[in-house]
Amino acid sequence: MTAVAAGLIPERLGAFLLPCPDGWEIREAGQRMLAVEHPRVPDGVFRPNMVLRWERANGASIARYATAALASALQQLRDPRIISHELWRPNGGRAVAEGPGRRQRFVHRVGPHPVCVDRWIWETDGWMVEGSCSYTVGQHPGMKLLFEQMIQDQRIDAALLGRPENGETEAAAEAAGGVSRGLASGDLDSIAPREPRLDDAASAWAGTAVEDLGAVAGEQPCRNTGRIISIPSLELFDTLMHRDRLGRFQRKNPAAVQLQAAGLLTGEGTLTAAGEEFLLPVRQSDASFLLEARRAEGGSVLQAWIGGGWGKVTETGPDPDDLAVQLVPAGMVPGLIAGWAGLAPAWSIPHEPLVLTMDHYEARIGAAGTCPPKDPGSEVLRMWEQPWTEWQIVNQETGGWFGWVNAARAGHYRLSPGPGGSVRLEPMSSAVVWDVLVRFIHASVEGIPLLLPEVPGFNG
Structure with missing residues (x-):
């Protein structure tokens, strides 16, 4: 067992011993779900957080569950981009029963915020556990390594994972759908009804069966959503960095006409409000x-x-x-x-x-x-x-x-x-x-x- 990193305070909640910085909040967030949250932030600022979920594995492999988790992110999130999917083994507790766990990273939109999610998935004593840590891309330098340490240093008493919660019995929990209920992957049987296709070369290297990732890139091709503007129009537009309006004859130029149609330029050759915003990152x-x-x-x-x-x-x-x-x-x-x-x-x-x-x-x-x-x-x-x-x-x-x-x-x-x-x-x-x-x-x-x-x- 590794020591908890300096500056992190171990706190017990249910089956989990969670190392957290001083002032962070830990709470039950629902059936078989815990939330660990950064201290309160000003309005309009994203609050970094970690969510832990767990359910009985019911025979589902790590590869199948992780595949479903990727598919769920692509289907349910706003503007998702899956960045990575890797092998990962927790430092503490027993070894994963069916090979290493998985670590995934993706970015998506939450309101106005571009949010990065690091998600770890592993199995312990017949339970599938998932830890998802969320922070904005701008918070990456301060949050990413901290969340890694918090995940690595946590400890789980697996004997306590199955305790009845919110008045629910174990029989009712199993009848409600086992691993598929309440986890980020959604309905496992509908999203990943069978074991995934394997990558033979990567499996030989890993020494364990690992899933084929080739289809993920095809599910998220680069989609250019920018407005199309000609290079002459953009060059003319950039001249307004240092003057208030275009000259009389320039306003009749096809390049200026395109800028007017794009809502960046008025008929008098001055910048619109949208045009002013468009120049801001350069100015x-x-x-x-x-x-x-x-x-x-x-x-x-x-x-x-x-x-x-x-x-x-x-x-x-x-x-x-x-x-x-x-x-x-x-x-x-x-x-x-x-x-x-x-x-x-x-x-x-x-x-x-x-x-x-x-x-x-x-x-x-x-x-x-x-x-x-x-x-x-x-x-x-x-x-x-x-x-x-x-x-x-x-x-x-x-x-x-x-x-x-x-x-x-x-x-x-x-x-x-x-x-x-x-x-x-x-x-x-x-x-x-x-x-x-x-x-x-x-x-x-x-x-x-x-x-x-x-x-x-x-x-x-």
């Missing part, structure tokens, strides 16, 4: 980012400006002369980037970094049929056979940079320079890619040093 810019992606089929570009609490995001449109433009709360920018980059759950199998000559790397980016390196291991061959997309993010003020290769079912690989002008590709889980993305953007906006506790050896 009050705290940070701006350039992102480029390339693959064998072509490439795309995304730019993001963050300022005044808002983000302006432009990306390659359906026509080469057009851009798709969005104005969103600043906290939504990382999620938009994740969708654009295709960040999604994948079994990221650890192995030694792959080092390629620049010519070999460029050839592979340009053509999937490029020969693999000599004597590749099974992990390298697995990623080599997937479609590759390189994507990079650059802070346009400082030049700070990160790059990755998205190898689809084989997951993400961090891109970095290797010895002698070579290219180094290191496997990196989708969850860590998300952490790096969020922390990089946050540090850039706040003008603070970048700390990456999720990346061993990173020194900024």
Whole structure:
């Protein structure tokens, strides 16, 4: 048993011994459900929280339940994006009966807030337990590691999980639906009526049966919802950064007419209220980012400006002369980037970094049929056979940079320079890619040093 981390106070409620910071509230939130909540916050601020649920497993496997939980999130939440799905084993208590538990991460909208959820699922003594921790994307630097510690340090007395609650008997609880009732996955039998298809390669690596995650990415393709505006129109619009109105002849320009139709410009060539909002992230810019992606089929570009609490995001449109433009709360920018980059759950199998000559790397980016390196291991061959997309993010003020290769079912690989002008590709889980993305953007906006506790050896 590990010691409770400094600053956390163990509190007992029912079957759970929960380590919490001073001032946090613990309460029963319903049948077989506990809530652990951050101290009260001002109106309009999201209150971080952890919700614990438990039900009898009734023979459902971890893989089946976790699959249902992913499907439920996609079906029931507003604007969901599933980021990651990984193996996880609790530190305390007995080992999971049917292999390791699962850790999932996704983002969705709660009112105006872009909320990140870290969810852990595991089995103990015939009970399925789920812990879901919610915080906004902007609260990630302060909440993410804290919730991880709280989950790891909790202890469960499984003998107390089945006590009758709210006047309900055990027989009534079982008759009400067992594992499917009251849990985030919803009705297990309707959402996941059978055991999921398995990923043979990932199962061999894990030493236990793990589910195929390939379908998840297909369920959440990148959907560009921005308004389509021509590049000449946007260039004309940007000239209003430093003047009050367009000239008489410019107002008759087709580019100005398009801006008027979009509600950004008046007939007199001045900014509308919507136009003023549209310029805010650039006028009050705290940070701006350039992102480029390339693959064998072509490439795309995304730019993001963050300022005044808002983000302006432009990306390659359906026509080469057009851009798709969005104005969103600043906290939504990382999620938009994740969708654009295709960040999604994948079994990221650890192995030694792959080092390629620049010519070999460029050839592979340009053509999937490029020969693999000599004597590749099974992990390298697995990623080599997937479609590759390189994507990079650059802070346009400082030049700070990160790059990755998205190898689809084989997951993400961090891109970095290797010895002698070579290219180094290191496997990196989708969850860590998300952490790096969020922390990089946050540090850039706040003008603070970048700390990456999720990346061993990173020194900024």
